[in-house]
Amino acid sequence: MADTQRKIPAHVAIIMDGNGRWAKKRGLPRTMGHAQGAKVVEQILEDADHMGIRYLTVYAFSTENWTRPGTEVKALMNLLRTYMKTSLAKCAKNNVRIRVIGDKSRLDPDLQDSIRTLEEATKNNTGIGFQIAINYGSRDEITRAVRKIAQKTAAGELRPEDITEETISDALDTAGIPDPDLLIRTCGEERLSNFLMWQLSYSEMYFTDTAWPDFTKEELEKAVDAYNHRERRFGGLTQ
Ligand code: IPE
Ligand code: IPE
Ligand code: MG
Numbered sequence: 677m678a679d680t681q682r683k684i685p686a687h688v689a690i691i692m693d694g695n696g697r698w699a700k701k702r703g704l705p706r707t708m709g710h711a712q713g714a715k716v717v718e719q720i721l722e723d724a725d726h727m728g729i730r731y732l733t734v735y736a737f738s739t740e741n742w743t744r745p746g747t748e749v750k751a752l753m754n755l756l757r758t759y760m761k762t763s764l765a766k767c768a769k770n771n772v773r774i775r776v777i778g779d780k781s782r783l784d785p786d787l788q789d790s791i792r793t794l795e796e797a798t799k800n801n802t803g804i805g806f807q808i809a810i811n812y813g814s815r816d817e818i819t820r821a822v823r824k825i826a827q828k829t830a831a832g833e834l835r836p837e838d839i840t841e842e843t844i845s846d847a848l849d850t851a852g853i854p855d856p857d858l859l860i861r862t863c864g865e866e867r868l869s870n871f872l873m874w875q876l877s878y879s880e881m882y883f884t885d886t887a888w889p890d891f892t893k894e895e896l897e898k899a900v901d902a903y904n905h906r907e908r909r910f911g912g913l914t915q
Contacts, residue, residue: 682901683903683904684728684729684900685880686731686854686857687730687731687732687854688732688858689733689735689858689872689879690860690862691859691861691869691871692713692734692735692888692891693862693863693865693887694864694889695710695713695887695888698863706748707747709889710752711755713888714755714759716888716889716891717736717759719893720891721806722770724896725803727897729804730805731806731807731853731856732804733808733850734806735809735871736756736809736812737752737811738813738871739812739870740813740869740870753783753787756808757786760791760794764797767797771804772798772804772805773801773802773804773805773806774807774808775805775806775849776808777808777809777810777812777849778812778813779817780811807853809872812870815873818844820847820849822847824847825844850875855875855879856872856875856876856879857880858899858900859871859872859876859879861882861884862886862887863885863886863887864884864885865883880903880906882902884898
């Protein structure tokens, strides 16, 4: 499709799946798949930015991923640790604004510190908004939001009848960020796995068999092209 006519989704969310299978196919340990996957995230963030995507949200670690073997969890946390440190200079240069979504309180204190530093250092950047979901689960996020709202009503700051959809959106970790227009999941799985269930209510879904470590700019372009062939109706009628 010609670039001039093409609609670029403002917000793209990605369930980066298949790191383990990618490694296994090559006779490598799963953690090598995660390391390669981490490199791909950095490249795709740059590509998304160049394409004019305003927000990119990636699923890095779910609330369910703690059930994996300790060594794998540790390797994933170490990759995130490295990412938080190395991306500080890069995000400043590329004008990226970072927000980590998920329950950060279960993360190691040093990781929480580097997340805070990175969020703080990039909060006034005006380029692409990059959300990283760590210890994220949609049910957990909604539960925490309900708790926040309940505390306000209990304190007499909010009347139950004044609770709107907006009240709920604003209590989620993604407050202030528009809902994703397009969700991509890699490596053949077609499920949400507890990702952004509130926010994805009306998003277009795109599934590819490509494993995350093999994902490229061309794959992202393909997903955007597919998005351009969808008719978004939002419950109404077209024509
Ligand atoms: C996605 O790859 C990364 C995380 C869930 C952290 P997987 O590790 O799920 O890879 P597969 O699905 O086992 O191949
Ligand atoms: C979802 O992938 C979580 C992330 C990509 C971080 P999983 O590989 O953990 O999901 P399931 O287990 O296939 O549902
Ligand atoms: Mg998986």
